[in-house]
Amino acid sequence: MGKLDGKIALITGAARGQGRSHAVRFAEEGADIIATDLCDQIASVEYPMATEEDLAETVRLVESTGRKILATKVDVRDYDAMERAVTDGVNALGGLDIVVANAGIMPICGDGGRSVQAWRDAIDVMLTGVFNTTHLTVPILQAQGRGGSIVIISSTAGMRGLGVNPGSLGYGAAKSAVVNLTRSYAKSLGPDMIRVNSIHPTAVNTPMVVNEAFGTFVAENPQIAEALQNTMPVPMVEPLDITNAIMYLVSDEGRYVTGQQLAVDAGFLVR
Numbered sequence: 001m002g003k004l005d006g007k008i009a010l011i012t013g014a015a016r017g018q019g020r021s022h023a024v025r026f027a028e029e030g031a032d033i034i035a036t037d038l039c040d041q042i043a044s045v046e047y048p049m050a051t052e053e054d055l056a057e058t059v060r061l062v063e064s065t066g067r068k069i070l071a072t073k074v075d076v077r078d079y080d081a082m083e084r085a086v087t088d089g090v091n092a093l094g095g096l097d098i099v100v101a102n103a104g105i106m107p108i109c110g111d112g113g114r115s116v117q118a119w120r121d122a123i124d125v126m127l128t129g130v131f132n133t134t135h136l137t138v139p140i141l142q143a144q145g146r147g148g149s150i151v152i153i154s155s156t157a158g159m160r161g162l163g164v165n166p167g168s169l170g171y172g173a174a175k176s177a178v179v180n181l182t183r184s185y186a187k188s189l190g191p192d193m194i195r196v197n198s199i200h201p202t203a204v205n206t207p208m209v210v211n212e213a214f215g216t217f218v219a220e221n222p223q224i225a226e227a228l229q230n231t232m233p234v235p236m237v238e239p240l241d242i243t244n245a246i247m248y249l250v251s252d253e254g255r256y257v258t259g260q261q262l263a264v265d266a267g268f269l270v271r
Contacts, residue, residue, distance in 0.1 A: 002030030003251040008093045010034040010086065012076050012133055013103030015050035017206030018153065020058045021239035022100055022246060027067035029247070031098065034089030035059070035071040036082070042125075044107040044118040044167060046213035068093060076103045076129030079136075086136045096140050098250045099150045101133040101178075106171060109213040113167035122170030127177050134185060138194070147193030149250040150185065152178045153242075154198045156268045159261070162228075164221055175200075179261060186259030195258035197249050202265035203228060203236040231267025 009026050013019040014035035023033045039052045055071050062069040070092050072085040090096050105125050107118040130152055141148040158175030162168060178198060185196040203209050218225045230236075245264045248254045263269050 002028065003247065003253070004098070005030035007031040007097040008034065008090075008095050009098035009100065009250070010036075010089060010096060010133075010137060011100045011102055012036050012129070013050075014058050014071065015039055015054035016058070017050075017208060018204060018239045018242050019100075019102045020054075020061070021243045022102065023058055023069070024061045024065070025240070025243045025247065026098070027062040027065040027069070029251075030067070032067050032093045033062050033069040034086070034093060034096070035062075035069055036074045036076070036085050037071075037103070038075050039073045040075075042105060042107065042121050044112040044115055044121045045105050046109040046112045047106075047207065047211035049105070076132055077124045079132045082132050083136055086140070090140060095144060096137060097146070097148050099133065099137045099141075099148070100153065100246060100250075101130040101150070102153045103129055103133075104153060104208070106208050106214070107167040108165060108171060109167075109217040113165045113217070116166050118165070118167030119170035122167060122174050126171070126174035130178050130181060134181070138185070138189065141194050142189075142192050148195070149254075150194065150196040151246050151249050152182050152196070152198045154178050154200050154261070156200050156202050156263060156265050158198075159200055159263070159269055162224065164224065182261070183259050190258060195249070195254070197258060197260045197262060199242060199245055199249075200261055200263040200265060200269075201237065201242050202230055202268040204242060205236050205238050209236065229268075229271060230265065231271045234266050237264060237266055
């Protein structure tokens with residue numbers, strides 16, 4: 001018996017990295033998955049973003065567990081497209097219990113990160129995209145009357161400023177703003193037994209961090225390299241470490257946890 005038997009989870013940014021890890025683990029624990037991802041490039045992002053092939057691999061991995069998945073190529077910045085994806089997923093799988101607003105970008109490297117457009121892209125994807133995701137799914141959870149769990153993926157950058165250019169300033173601003181969104185939703189949705197929490201990872205071993213552009217960025221900004229050190233002697237954590245924390249929040253083990261900011265940061269924030 002899995003911890004999420006009979007549940008249906010929406011995960012944005014599910015093509016690879018953290019999103020794929022969440023989708024596969026949730027499926028292993030008995031959940032069916034509604035998965036979305038942009039599967040395209042944003043000009044201010046210097047590293048290669050996820051592809052349709054990546055999303056297809058997430059589908060394959062979820063289906064290999066025996067669970068169902070409906071995966072859609074969609075931009076979280078596009079409210080109408082997200083509405084269609086959510087509606088189609090809920091209709092196809094029969095409801096919704098868990099929402100993980102995971103989609104994110106790191107437009108902080110190279111010329112892209114130095115552009116004003118990088119600020120706009122960061123805010124649009126990681127703040128407006130989170131709003132779109134939650135605004136569309138909250139009424140569904142409320143109408144079902146069986147509670148639910150929403151997890152917003154923030155960052156340690158949302159609790160400590162690290163900005164050096166428009167892209168990194170936008171990244172930190174978006175990740176800070178979703179903390180307020182988390183607390184606001186937790187307060188208003190508590191009577192409906194809908195829990196809302198945010199997760200704050202340190203650097204995670206995904207293509208968003210492990211790429212040539214980010215390596216060059218850190219080399220060119222030694223103060224960033226110093227600032228990114230964890231207290232525990234590990235350079236980064238694994239996607240599964242984030243997934244395990246989310247599993248606690250979305251399962252019955254965390255049934256009375258809401259409005260919290262959970263850092264999975266190897267001691268980054270106490271350094």
